[in-house]
Amino acid sequence: MDDAVITVLREHEEVGIDIPSDGEMRRDEMVEYFAERIRGFKFYGPVRVWGNHFFRKPAVVNKLSYIEPIVVDEYLFARRHTLRPIIKVTITGPYTIADWSFNEYYESKEELTFELAGIVNTELRKLEEVGATYVQVDEPALTTHASEMEWAVQAINKAVEGVNVKVGLHVCYSNYMLLKPYFDILNVTQYALEFANRGFRDLEIVKGLSKELGFGVIDVHNKAVEEPEHVAKAILKAMEYVNPEYLYINPDCGLKLLPRDIAKAKLRAMVEGVKIVRRELSKRGLTQIPLHTKV
Amino acid sequence: MARIYAAVVGSFPRPRGLARLVGRFNSGKIDYEKLELGYEKYTQRLFKLFISASIEYFTDGMLRWDDVFNPLIGYVDGLRVDGLYRFYENNFFFRAPQVVGRIKLVGNCPIPDWYGNSKRILNEVAGNSKSYVLKAVLPGPLTFALNSVNEYYSDIVDLINDYVYNVLQPLVKELKHRGAEVVEVHEPELTYGRADSRLKFYDVELLSKLFTELGVRLWLQTYFGDACSALNYLLYLARHIVGVDLIASKDYSRYLNYFSEFNSLAIGIYNSRSTLVERKRSVGWYISRFAKLHVNEIFVANNAPMDFLPEIIAVRKVRKLGRFVKSFKAGGVK
Numbered sequence: 001m002d003d004a005v006i007t008v009l010r011e012h013e014e015v016g017i018d019i020p021s022d023g024e025m026r027r028d029e030m031v032e033y034f035a036e037r038i039r040g041f042k043f044y045g046p047v048r049v050w051g052n053h054f055f056r057k058p059a060v061v062n063k064l065s066y067i068e069p070i071v072v073d074e075y076l077f078a079r080r081h082t083l084r085p086i087i088k089v090t091i092t093g094p095y096t097i098a099d100w101s102f103n104e105y106y107e108s109k110e111e112l113t114f115e116l117a118g119i120v121n122t123e124l125r126k127l128e129e130v131g132a133t134y135v136q137v138d139e140p141a142l143t144t145h146a147s148e149m150e151w152a153v154q155a156i157n158k159a160v161e162g163v164n165v166k167v168g169l170h171v172c173y174s175n176y177m178l179l180k181p182y183f184d185i186l187n188v189t190q191y192a193l194e195f196a197n198r199g200f201r202d203l204e205i206v207k208g209l210s211k212e213l214g215f216g217v218i219d220v221h222n223k224a225v226e227e228p229e230h231v232a233k234a235i236l237k238a239m240e241y242v243n244p245e246y247l248y249i250n251p252d253c254g255l256k257l258l259p260r261d262i263a264k265a266k267l268r269a270m271v272e273g274v275k276i277v278r279r280e281l282s283k284r285g286l287t288q289i290p291l292h293t294k295v
Numbered sequence: 296m297a298r299i300y301a302a303v304v305g306s307f308p309r310p311r312g313l314a315r316l317v318g319r320f321n322s323g324k325i326d327y328e329k330l331e332l333g334y335e336k337y338t339q340r341l342f343k344l345f346i347s348a349s350i351e352y353f354t355d356g357m358l359r360w361d362d363v364f365n366p367l368i369g370y371v372d373g374l375r376v377d378g379l380y381r382f383y384e385n386n387f388f389f390r391a392p393q394v395v396g397r398i399k400l401v402g403n404c405p406i407p408d409w410y411g412n413s414k415r416i417l418n419e420v421a422g423n424s425k426s427y428v429l430k431a432v433l434p435g436p437l438t439f440a441l442n443s444v445n446e447y448y449s450d451i452v453d454l455i456n457d458y459v460y461n462v463l464q465p466l467v468k469e470l471k472h473r474g475a476e477v478v479e480v481h482e483p484e485l486t487y488g489r490a491d492s493r494l495k496f497y498d499v500e501l502l503s504k505l506f507t508e509l510g511v512r513l514w515l516q517t518y519f520g521d522a523c524s525a526l527n528y529l530l531y532l533a534r535h536i537v538g539v540d541l542i543a544s545k546d547y548s549r550y551l552n553y554f555s556e557f558n559s560l561a562i563g564i565y566n567s568r569s570t571l572v573e574r575k576r577s578v579g580w581y582i583s584r585f586a587k588l589h590v591n592e593i594f595v596a597n598n599a600p601m602d603f604l605p606e607i608i609a610v611r612k613v614r615k616l617g618r619f620v621k622s623f624k625a626g627g628v629k
């Protein structure tokens with residue numbers, strides 16, 4: 001496992017990624033991994049997510065409780081093995097863990113979600129304690145049930161309460177029109193959203209965004225490698241709505257379903273696309289941006 | 296008093312062993328023949344489960360399907376298979392039909408043959424018993440249209456029309472040739488509520504007409520939405536079989552009298568999205584209320600496709616369902 005993480009970090013550096021992650025090499029799946037490390041879950045077996053892809057959907061069968069740090073060691077290991085100063089640590093958000101689990105114990109999904117928010121908050125505080133500067137809370141399920149968004153957003157805010165590091169919120173394959181009204185209410189620094197998969201439709205939703213945009217330019221469900229020029233074009237399009245200082249460029253979502261060489265080629269294309277845009281920006285005198293924590 | 300049947304609706308979780316075979320086939324590690332043998336084996340196993348559980352109406356578990364649209368949309372001219380989109384409110388994604396031209400079923404669509412094959416397997420397993428009905432499954436026009444990325448038709452009504460007459464009609468005809476008596480048409484969109492009432496009426500009207508003309512029984516299956524809020528449309532299909540999701544229809548008892556208008560009702564009371572296995576008492580409560588209605592046939596069923604469950608729980612639920620209906624019919628449940 002350690003070797004796999006080191007390889008991923010090297011590859012990120014090699015293709016020119018500024019903010020690497022450990023590629024979640026140690027995790028089989030984003031909910032499974034946390035459910036295995038929180039007391040109160042049980043696994044009945046795999047459940048289909050799409051096509052021929054399955055995940056071991058957990059069931060909550062008891063009161064949940066925090067056992068010990070979940071991703072802290074993962075972060076510390078990555079930090080020791082990269083030359084880059086900033087690493088992004090991803091953590092699955094409380095709403096998504098609840099939504100992707102069967103609830104056999106709690107009275108309501110809301111109660112379950114807030115219980116999880118407390119657990120996630122404990123983990124984020126531990127990450128901050130050891131020096132993490134950038135976490136991404138993954139909430140792909142956030143907009144799934146429109147009627148639950150009001151409290152789901154509050155649960156996320158509870159999860160990040162008192163945590164003073166940069167917090168990105170990743171929401172993918174979702175109806176962003178439902179997310180938009182909460183852009184200012186969510187206590188996060190950045191929204192990392194998927195746009196390549198939807199052919200850069202819906203970009204206007206980020207118009208007027210007062211936070212950073214993590215702009216998804218790489219389709220992770222398609223083996224065709226993007227052209228750097230296309231990436232650059234997409235970024236320029238996004239800059240019609242978001243100032244470059246507020247723009248982070250990332251793949252749509254995790255790359256784990258792609259063969260490794262293709263994933264690497266895609267990241268390279270992404271970086272090359274960014275370089276094209278940077279050349280433009282440096283002509284305007286824009287060369288560097290600071291790392292924002294809470295906006 | 297209505298005749299009561301035990302039924303399974305829609306997909307069944309693709310067994311792990313079969314998923315492994317599909318994966319190996321997709322990455323070129325085994326050939327098509329090996330994969331076919333896998334389908335044969337797991338379909339057989341599924342039918343044995345249904346029969347041993349006393350299920351009388353069922354599908355072949357849609358084991359060959361990735362979602363309600365695929366692989367069908369790969370056999371339709373004018374469609375491309377687009378990116379992944381969320382299937383209603385589930386952590387389940389489908390490849391959306393992208394409409395780029397006038398749609399029409401291609402000549403070599405294997406779906407009717409797959410049905411014929413499943414039917415043969417069932418006959419082998421059931422010893423040609425006439426007690427079991429194998430339903431074919433197809434996506435409904437409204438559900439198809441509203442989940443498509445439509446880049447061709449300027450009026451969605453034309454898309455629905457072409458789907459009904461250029462895709463469904465030839466398919467249902469072929470399925471009939473292969474011995475299908477009942478076709479389960481999945482139309483969650485009718486109760487989910489994104490379409491306006493004009494489209495919904497149009498949808499049920501077309502379906503009713505098509506299946507009446509073709510002489511095949513329509514089992515119109517809704518799910519994820521409140522059936523009571525769609526009674527207007529569903530009652531239009533009163534002569535056919537209408538499947539409702541009672542888990543999502545919380546207020547159904549207020550509308551109970553309206554349900555008397557139906558000829559055949561499939562009541563979805565085994566929750567395909569919960570691992571908690573239904574208690575006898577709550578299921579008995581539902582059935583005894585519906586059994587008193589002036590409905591000819593009541594099919595006791597799961598409320599939605601079972602893809603959302605781990606296989607082990609789906610098996611448990613199917614066994615409970617069958618056993619329960621059997622004892623209810625024998626007068627063992629009051």
Ligand SMILES: [Zn+2]
Pocket residue numbers: 140170171172252253254
């Ligand atoms: Zn994602």
